Amino acid sequence: MSAHRIPLAGVLGAPIAHSRSPRLFAHWLSEMGIEGHYAPLHVEPDDFGHVVRTLPRMGFRGANVTLPHKLAALQIADHVSDRAKRIGAANTLTFREDGIHADNTDGHGFIANLRHSAPDWTASAGPAVVLGAGGAARAVLDALIEAGTPEIRLANRTRARAEALAEAFGPKIRVVDWAEAAPALEGAATLVNTTSLGMAGADPFDLDLSALPASALATDIVYTPLDTPMLIAARARGCRTVDGLGMLLHQAVPGFERWFGATPNVTEALRAKVLA
Ligand code: ATR
Secondary structure (H helix, E strand, C coil): CCCCCCCEEEEEECCCCCCCHHHHHHHHHHHCCCCCEEEEEECCHHHHHHHHHHHHHHCEEEEEECCCCHHHHHHHCCEECHHHHHHCCCCEEEEECCEEEEECCHHHHHHHHHHHHCCCCCHHHCCEEEECCCHHHHHHHHHHHHCCCCCEEEEECCHHHHHHHHHHHCCCEEEEEHHHCCHHHCCCCEEEECCCCCCCCCCCCCCCCCCCCCCCEEEECCCCCCCCHHHHHHHHCCCEEECCHHHHHHHCHHHHHHHHCCCCCCCHHHHHHHHC
8 A cells, every 4th residue: 555546445335326425425525625536336245355355455545334244344354443343243444554454433423423413412311212123223232331321221123132232232231122112211311213114115113202201312223214203203292303314424434534534524515415
């Protein structure tokens, strides 16, 4: 990797055509006048290792990694951040002299989005209710615990998946039955939907939010549509809501900083550009 080369980065996935990351990085590069490129790279699982080892020799400083490579990205790395180890997946690879560094910035993106959009929100204000136990839930749980959430009530349709996460993430997590998710909202300070419920084309979100205090903050990982049924229902209760697009934008910031050497801003103009 020689210093005079134009810095390159990209996102690896299959499929990759619908990724919003190239638009996001292109906006930042142009806004900040940085000479660099960020490419969508369609990579099949069988080719992943070969491609990742070749990218640094082509001038790539790093790459984002999306489905189905988030586990392979962890396994191929020479150095893995503690949070990526805890989450069990990586979404950000950085190529350095001493090898491939893997990190997971989803949890950072989640918390940064809340802090940016609702500056007076604090994790320590009270219990959180988290719906879902997939990959996104792992990053959210890790970030909520690190931010000081006193108790997390975790509800998932398949209870065994929630129990596995409680075992992995420790005693702050209390598993509640999916059927008990509605009463578990009582006294909650934060509600997070990490399920696909309410996403365009997925099953409807039909959880009864009548026990959610008006003082709570509600946020959804889903951002298609931007204003999800869960956020609309929470607002009807008087709650503050934060949509999920910001998490996508904020999770990209650490990679941009590492590869292009500048800190980008998450702005309304960026949101509009990424949604266009
Ligand atoms: P991701 O990695 O994006 O979190 P995932 O692993 O497919 O995706 O997880 C999707 C989440 O949505 C899971 O918690 C899933 O519940 P199960 O573990 O029971 O599958 C949840 N989910 C999807 N459809 C659902 C439905 N109709 N009702 C309740 N939960 C649902």
